[in-house]
């Protein structure tokens with residue numbers, strides 16, 4: 001069937017999912033600062049800087065997820081979504097038989113990662129190393145989740161489509177390049193590989209169901225780009241604060257690479 005001029009047909013589910021996945025080309029896995037970290041070129045100072053700044057993202061995630069839940073009237077969705085808060089905040093539940101089940105959660109695992117890199121718990125949790133632009137970028141994500149329809153906030157979490165790869169990259173390269181970081185410190189990355197896959201299943205199902213017309217589907221791609229830009233801007237800011245070296249590109253290309261990839265177009 002031919003669409004009338006100026007009217008684009010909606011993509012089917014497979015095509016729409018492929019369009020979302022194609023956005024992976026602008027994921028921060030390609031940012032020079034991340035390339036430096038994951039190819040063993042970073043100094044201990046740069047690794048510590050990254051971990052301390054990323055902590056601000058880690059503590060914002062469950063706040064963001066609580067915002068999604070507060071806007072969502074669908075009980076089934078909330079029953080699934082609450083798992084994300086438990087993953088990050090941890091929990092301690094005592095059953096009627098008196099047995100207690102406990103999980104420290106991802107934020108605590110991140111602090112342990114920081115300690116394994118040589119930071120103190122205090123300098124991680126008091127946020128002294130967090131750059132202004134990392135703060136603004138992360139806050140933009142939380143604010144979006146507070147104000148947007150919950151399905152749009154769900155869509156914005158879909159950068160997680162690309163996250164298992166970046167966690168696996170760290171697990172594959174850090175032990176070899178940074179043997180001074182105790183292996184137990186990398187547990188956060190091990191946990192996230194399967195957690196992110198499960199998150200994505202739910203987030204993708206909501207997104208594919210909700211954004212139906214071509215116009216809505218284009219909107220979903222814009223939302224995903226907004227979130228990719230948040231992650232990219234965090235890396236720009238860390239690159240400026242801590243520097244980048246050892247990545248195979250000259251300064252002009254580096255800047256061009258940032259704007260071309262960061263814009264994702």
Ligand SMILES: O=C(O)c1cc(C(=O)O)c2c(n1)C(=O)C(=O)c1cc(C(=O)O)[nH]c1-2
Pocket residue numbers: 061156157158159160161162163166167192231
């Ligand atoms: O290390 C990373 O590169 C990375 C990226 C992302 C992401 O793509 O948003 C997340 C995480 N990690 C992560 O650990 C995590 O728990 C997480 C939750 C979310 C989200 O948007 O709800 N993204 C991410």
